[in-house]
Amino acid sequence: MRIAVLSDIHGNIHALESVEKDLRERNVDRIFCLGDIINFGAHPKAVLDWVKTNCDIVIKGENDIFVADPGEVVLSNPFAIKAADWTYDQLDSGDFEYINSLENFYEEPEFILTHDEPSIPGTYHFLTSLRDARETFTCFDNLFCLYGHTHLQILFVKEQDGTVRAEKVDSYRFNGSQQFLISAGSVGQPRDKDPRAGYLIIDTEDRLIQFRRIEYDVEKAASDILNAGLPEVFAHILKMRKG
Template sequence: MRTAFISDIHGNIHAVESLEKDLKENGVDRIICLGDMINFGANPKEALDWVRENCDIIIRGEHDTFIAQCEDVFISNPEAIKLADWTYDQISEKDREYISSLPLDYDLDNAVITHDDPSIPGSMYYITSLKDAKDTFPCFTKQFCFYGHTHIPLIFIKTEESIKLIRDVQELKINRNEQYLVSVGSVGQPRDRDPRLSYIIYDQEEGSLIVRRVEYPHLKAAEEILKKGLPPIFAKAVAKMP
């Protein structure tokens, strides 16, 4: 069984099209979406529809929640709020009802999944440091926790002796005596100065985690944001412009 964990598409259909091709080339059996399907990008409806049609399990991120207006979410960035108003108008009431029905976390046989923090799903807490990981590992008992929100692929490993962070790895062999806290990165807006989309494949038979970085037409995605009159800051974030 090969399971793909994707997150933070943020309305970027250009990234989704390249993602879909890569998923097929890598023989993925199941796709799990860890939230933030919409906002920031120029094609929220198309991105949402793709997730609904192709993902086996879907959970809700804070931008999904904010736009569906199903719970109170504090978004401080005025440009994100401005774009959220536009995004709200691009999807239907049925779409918002669907988003509202999605869970904030989910239990698999050997993993817990959430958008941000497994201890308080929906808290919008960023798990990016060894200290964050040290505080988070006691919050789950299964071997894996997969999460999004950070927009950066990170793998924290807890052994009997220590906790370590693995970055910039293509494939990692799993040790059955270790626990893993895995940030799967972002499909639609990576934030590690690498414009390529990122996601994680968990290969259960091979016992490995595979970090996928895939080229996509990010400049085209940025151009479409500008053409639709959306805040330029989001075009710059996708294009990695200064």
């Protein structure tokens, strides 16, 4: 089975449409969405509708919660708050009901899905360090724990002897004695200075983990943000490059 894992789309329909095309070419069987579907980008309604229609499992992130019911979560970033006010006006009561119906955690025998810190969902801790990974591995027995929120693609591997390491690779072939803690990256707002949309594919039959990066019209996405009157910072982030 091929499972696609999308996270942190952030209202970027241009990135999502390019990812959708890649998904069709990869013949995926299931699609998981790890939250932060909306906010920051200029097309929250279109992105939310796509997620409703196409994703098999959907959990919510703090930006989704803040837009639909700001009393449930605190955002301290003034740009995120301004964007959330604008995003709220683009959605309707049915959208808010849908977001509020989502959980922030999902589990099945092989997978745990969460938006942020897997050991305590809702803390919105950025799990990026090997030290944090070692602690988090003690909290689950599933083969895969998948999370978002970092806007980075990160792979931690735990061997049968308890050794934990980070793998800086685009793809990784696994065996049945390992466990994995994986940050899927961001479709709509990558933060690694690679402007391409990022997502994850796990092939359980071929035992392959693959981080995907997809080109899309970054300039159009940034222009739409500026034309909507959203904070310029979210347009600038899209165009950041290494070097």
